[in-house]
Amino acid sequence: xxxxxxxxxSRAGVNIHEYQGKALFREEGVAVQDGVHCxxxxxxxxxxxxxxxxxxxxxxxIHAGGRGKGSLYCPNTGDLLMEGGVKIAFSREEVETYAxxxxxxxxxxxxxxxxxxxxxxxxxxxxxxxxxxxxLAILVDxxxxxxxxxxxxxxxMDIEEVAExxxxxxxxxxxxxxxxxxxxxxxxxxESLGLVGAxxxxxxxxxxxxVYMFVxxxxxxxxxxxxxxxxxxxxxxxxxxxxxxxNASFKHPWRAELRDMSEEEEVEVRANKSGLSYVKLDGNIxxxxxxxxxxxxxxxxxxxxxxxxxxxxxxxxGANKESITTAFGIILEDPHVEGILVNIFGGIIRxxxxxxxxxxxxxxxxxxxxxxxxxxxxxxxxxxxxxxESALEVxxxxxxxxxxxxxxxxxxxxxx
Amino acid sequence: xxxxxxxxxxxxxxxITGSQGTFHATRMVEYxxxxxxxxxxxxxxxxxxxxxxxxxxxxSMLQAVTETDADVSVIYVPARFAAAAIIxxxxxxxxxxxxxxxxxxxEGIPTLDMIRCVxxxxxxxxxxxxxxxxxxxxxxxKNGGCKVGIMPGYIHAKGRIGIISKSGxxxxxxxxxxxxxxxxxxxxxxxxxxPVSGTGFIDCLAAFEEDPETEAVVIIGEIGGTAEEDAAAWxxxxxxxxxxxxxxxxxxxxxxxxxxxxxxISGGKGTAEEKFAAFEAAGIHIARDPSKIGEVLLRVLIExxxxxx
Numbered sequence: 001x002x003x004x005x006x007x008x009x010s011r012a013g014v015n016i017h018e019y020q021g022k023a024l025f026r027e028e029g030v031a032v033q034d035g036v037h038c039x040x041x042x043x044x045x046x047x048x049x050x051x052x053x054x055x056x057x058x059x060x061x062i063h064a065g066g067r068g069k070g071s072l073y074c075p076n077t078g079d080l081l082m083e084g085g086v087k088i089a090f091s092r093e094e095v096e097t098y099a100x101x102x103x104x105x106x107x108x109x110x111x112x113x114x115x116x117x118x119x120x121x122x123x124x125x126x127x128x129x130x131x132x133x134x135x136l137a138i139l140v141d142x143x144x145x146x147x148x149x150x151x152x153x154x155x156x157m158d159i160e161e162v163a164e165x166x167x168x169x170x171x172x173x174x175x176x177x178x179x180x181x182x183x184x185x186x187x188x189x190x191e192s193l194g195l196v197g198a199x200x201x202x203x204x205x206x207x208x209x210x211v212y213m214f215v216x217x218x219x220x221x222x223x224x225x226x227x228x229x230x231x232x233x234x235x236x237x238x239x240x241x242x243x244x245x246x247n248a249s250f251k252h253p254w255r256a257e258l259r260d261m262s263e264e265e266e267v268e269v270r271a272n273k274s275g276l277s278y279v280k281l282d283g284n285i286x287x288x289x290x291x292x293x294x295x296x297x298x299x300x301x302x303x304x305x306x307x308x309x310x311x312x313x314x315x316x317x318g319a320n321k322e323s324i325t326t327a328f329g330i331i332l333e334d335p336h337v338e339g340i341l342v343n344i345f346g347g348i349i350r351x352x353x354x355x356x357x358x359x360x361x362x363x364x365x366x367x368x369x370x371x372x373x374x375x376x377x378x379x380x381x382x383x384x385x386x387x388x389e390s391a392l393e394v395x396x397x398x399x400x401x402x403x404x405x406x407x408x409x410x411x412x413x414x415x416x
Numbered sequence: 417x418x419x420x421x422x423x424x425x426x427x428x429x430x431x432i433t434g435s436q437g438t439f440h441a442t443r444m445v446e447y448x449x450x451x452x453x454x455x456x457x458x459x460x461x462x463x464x465x466x467x468x469x470x471x472x473x474x475x476s477m478l479q480a481v482t483e484t485d486a487d488v489s490v491i492y493v494p495a496r497f498a499a500a501a502i503i504x505x506x507x508x509x510x511x512x513x514x515x516x517x518x519x520x521x522x523e524g525i526p527t528l529d530m531i532r533c534v535x536x537x538x539x540x541x542x543x544x545x546x547x548x549x550x551x552x553x554x555x556x557x558k559n560g561g562c563k564v565g566i567m568p569g570y571i572h573a574k575g576r577i578g579i580i581s582k583s584g585x586x587x588x589x590x591x592x593x594x595x596x597x598x599x600x601x602x603x604x605x606x607x608x609x610x611p612v613s614g615t616g617f618i619d620c621l622a623a624f625e626e627d628p629e630t631e632a633v634v635i636i637g638e639i640g641g642t643a644e645e646d647a648a649a650w651x652x653x654x655x656x657x658x659x660x661x662x663x664x665x666x667x668x669x670x671x672x673x674x675x676x677x678x679x680x681i682s683g684g685k686g687t688a689e690e691k692f693a694a695f696e697a698a699g700i701h702i703a704r705d706p707s708k709i710g711e712v713l714l715r716v717l718i719e720x721x722x723x724x725x
Contacts, residue, residue, distance in 0.1 A: 111671070140527055140528075140531070140611055140612065142611040142612055142641050142678070143641065143642060143643075143646070145530075145531055145534045145535065145538070145612050146531060146535070147528075147531065176535070177531075177532065177535025177536065177538070178535075179528065179531070179532065215528060218526055218527075218528050220527065245526055245527045245528065247495065247524045247525060247526045247527065248526035248527070248528065248529075250495075250496055251496075251526070277674075277675045279672050279673075279674065281667075281669065289585075290585055291583060291584045291585030291586060291675075292583065292584075292609065292674055292675025292676050292679060293581070293582065293583020293584065293585065293586035293587075293609065293636070293638055293664045293675075293679075294583065294584075294585040294586045294589060294664075295674070295675065296638065296639070296664035296665040296667070296668055296674050296675075296679065297583075297586055297589070297662075297664040297706045299667040299668070300664060300665070300666045300667050300688070300704075300705075300706075301705055301706065301707065302667075303666070303667045304704065304705050309667055312668070312672075312674050312675070314675045317566075317584075345585045345588045345589055345592075346568065347551070347566060347567060347568045347584070347585065347588060348566060348568075376588075376589075376592060377568055377571060377588060377592075378568050399707045400589070400705075400706060400707045401705055401707035401708070402707075
């Protein structure tokens with residue numbers, strides 16, 4: 001059960017679209033159906049003609065799972081246009097209808113969040129003669145410090161549900177320290193899936209190629225749901241969810257081309273460029289903290305004292321005046337922010353440097369909400385003095401709890 | 417006593433000629449750490465000036481360990497070279513001394529590099545890796561002590577509390593909390609928050625259990641993974657000293673990575689709530705507010721008869 005928790009296709013890595021993942025599969029010799037990436041209805045129709053397959057799948061391309069069971073809405077009116085972000089079309093006309101309903105519209109799925117995602121990309125794929133659907137995933141098992149392969153005969157299903165109800169239906173194998181599956185592991189897995197003869201050979205070969213791809217391209221996850229056994233016994237990847245380990249991007253310059261910036265939060269990308277780690281949340285208290293653990297703890301304490309954090313923001317160990325100014329700007333861009341809590345435990349970062357940066361930043365961005373600053377660690381006394389001697393309206397405190405209490409109270413006061 | 421490092425530990429700095437390496441080697445010596453040399457490939461024969469001493473630079477760990485008889489190596493090399501640096505250190509310690517401690521501060525090492533690294537080391541008896549992406553390890557002494565990492569040394573004091581944490585600055589917060597109730601530390605270890613790393617909570621707890629000077633432990637976890645739950649299960653059967661625990665990330669939404677790659681709730685698993693519950697079930701005293709760790713620790717020490725008031 002605990003294996004499945006690490007499976008989510010999320011911001012833990014760099015995500016790519018299904019059509020891009022399948023292009024990589026082709027390069028690696030992993031069997032996929034013929035398919036064409038499109039961005040317009042005209043292209044979708046041309047793709048249908050070119051594929052020469054009577055039946056095709058019309059697939060929305062977004063960075064979120066659960067597309068098949070999602071719903072498409074008009075972004076302007078909010079009207080429901082179509083159930084299902086992945087459709088099987090039996091004619092040219094159906095391709096046109098589905099493509100029209102998908103492109104330029106918002107797809108809401110279980111994983112997309114309630115706001116959904118705008119679909120700008122479509123994949124038209126030749127139909128497939130399916131004998132059975134399986135599930136296959138490769139990911140990092142942080143408890144075993146190894147690469148884990150998971151497979152199940154219950155393809156097409158929500159794997160979390162399978163894990164919950166029939167954990168015995170999920171088969172697992174781990175790589176050894178050389179990053180390879182032990183030779184017998186692939187065939188053992190094939191057998192436990194009930195694959196025999198040519199299907200078993202097809203499966204084990206595919207598995208070797210996928211593990212090779214996972215390692216050589218520094219993936220953080222490859223998920224194929226469904227992986228299908230076709231009528232002729234061959235195994236075909238009918239889906240692809242691929243994400244990469246961002247820490248390894250320096251080894252793989254080709255990744256830059258696969259990045260779809262429309263799928264990323266613009267403000268988070270901008271924060272990143274300044275060495276900041278920022279995640280927007282729904283509350284009203286902006287946080288500026290050094291260190292990811294302390295930043296999470298600050299959010300937790302704000303909540304304990306009756307407030308709601310507006311963001312996670314770790315300024316990192318290399319913060320300077322410029323990055324702190326950027327951080328203040330990003331926090332204040334959020335119209336819901338009614339107050340800011342700064343929590344710095346100085347180590348390498350000196351509190352007096354942060355104090356001066358706060359004063360400059362507040363001038364530059366025009367600070368208009370209450371500000372509470374908690375300094376501890378390196379040069380905290382100097383930092384407090386700098387703030388207290390400045391013209392800036394700021395409350396200084398010495399503990400995180402006092403800080404949370406003070407910012408919650410200050411916001412209440414403004415409201416009254 | 418303390419665990420893994422003490423005032424007699426001889427420390428090498430891998431990446432000593434880089435700006436980070438020189439900066440932190442200087443801070444470490446100022447604290448009292450016995451830095452005996454450094455390694456930067458191709459720069460063997462140079463000398464780095466540290467406060468009160470000049471230390472030699474070697475081109476390889478093998479040479480450095482042979483010449484200096486060091487016990488510990490701390491790594492400040494860039495992420496793309498860090499995994500190779502860890503393996504080089506492990507091989508050198510193994511060959512020359514049969515044992516050694518490697519502390520990797522570097523953040524941003526590719527996960528699969530770490531899998532190879534941890535796989536390489538896991539068969540090597542006597543070789544221990546702390547990190548990567550961590551503040552390091554410190555054993556405060558009577559005058560100074562041994563600091564192997566980037567933490568601000570002066571916030572610590574010698575005492576009887578062991579501290580283990582996945583996070584950097586939150587570790588400092590925990591240290592400050594123990595100090596606020598007049599308690600110092602035996603050893604503080606930042607194990608790092610990456611998905612794949614060396615020493616974990618249980619290794620640290622087992623060492624603190626064996627250490628006669630450690631009388632209580634503070635453990636700081638984080639959302640993501642199941643290391644906290646595993647540690648709690650181990651504690652229930654194997655640990656006899658009082659523990660105070662905190663887990664950061666109770667307000668973190670699922671599916672969003674909070675800073676480092678390890679801190680993410682996925683598929684509804686790895687939540688702070690589950691970890692707090694596991695801690696409580698194992699008899700660990702929890703502090704839901706990190707500013708109250710000191711308060712809880714004080715209460716726990718009094719209850720255990722380790723303090724009058």
